[in-house]
Amino acid sequence: MSTAEAEVTESQNGLNVGSQQYLTFDLAEEHYGVDILKVQEIKGYTAVTKIPNTPVYVKGVLNLRGTIVPIIDLRLKFNMESTEPTAFTVIVVVNVQERVMGFLVDAVSDVLELASKDIQPPPELGKRADITFVSGIGNTNDRLVTLLDIDRVMAETEVEAIRSGGSEREAKE
DSSP, X not given: OOXXXXXXXXXXXXXXXXXXXXXXXXXXXXXXXXXXXXXXXXXXXXXXXXXXXXXXXXXXXXXXXXXXXXXXXXXXHTTOOOOOOOTTOEEEEEEETTEEEEEEESEXXXXXXXXXXXXXXXXXXXXXXXXXXXXXXXEETTEEEEEEOHHHHSOHHHHHHHHXXXXXXXXXX
């Protein structure tokens, strides 16, 4: 089969060569996306069990079919204003650095397919702005979507602190 034939076959199967799918969600009226292959599931918001001595952005944990999953409030992680959960608030369960975690977001939008040409590298904002977790900026239908590298949203020290049940400060010491 030639390359052109393979591209036609993949296109017919719903896969566009040179494109990637992202689950998009909203936080504080901004649009974000994560690689769909990192998403395990989307769960409606439910109360979580709080764990003492954890960073403020760790809302607590929940039991997901026998797995204890830490829940991270992305608004607080990204230094945004905290809000009360609404009917649209959901937990996006993802695989971060070989660990299952839940990210609390305002609402899930849709699955977006972006061609490579529609993704720009993250902007240079200087040394004071830590945006190492931004993999790119997607442009679709006159809307910009900040694409997150889900493995970099949480620093290794933060993941380790959550894994061990301690605070972020303990992990750095």
